[in-house]
Amino acid sequence: MLDDRAKYLLKTLVERYIADGQPVGSRTLSKAQGIELSPATIRNVMSDLEELGLIASPHTSAGRIPTAKGYHLPSH
Numbered sequence: 001m002l003d004d005r006a007k008y009l010l011k012t013l014v015e016r017y018i019a020d021g022q023p024v025g026s027r028t029l030s031k032a033q034g035i036e037l038s039p040a041t042i043r044n045v046m047s048d049l050e051e052l053g054l055i056a057s058p059h060t061s062a063g064r065i066p067t068a069k070g071y072h073l074p075s076h
Contacts (some may be wrong), residue, residue: 001017001052002073006045009035010054013046014066025063 001051002010012032015042028037035042046064049055054070057063 002049005037006049007073009037010043010049010066010070013055013064014071017055017065023058023063023065026065 010030012029012035013024016028016032026046028041029042029046030037030039039043046055049070050057050064053067054073055064056067059066
């Protein structure tokens with residue numbers, strides 16, 4: 001279903017969202033330790049995660065937030 005890169009980005013997004021309580025953008029993720037991807041690559045992966053129902057965008061220009069389904073996946 002998800003490759004390791006997508007799983008790691010989802011896990012990092014969930015952790016950052018829990019810590020900050022704010023939608024997480026691709027630029028924020030690109031600066032996270034252990035992620036050496038461009039914001040554009042991260043946006044592509046985030047788009048795939050959104051299509052799978054794992055994350056959602058609360059506003060057009062906002063970052064993404066995990067869905068209930070997205071919260072449970074990183075723990076597996």
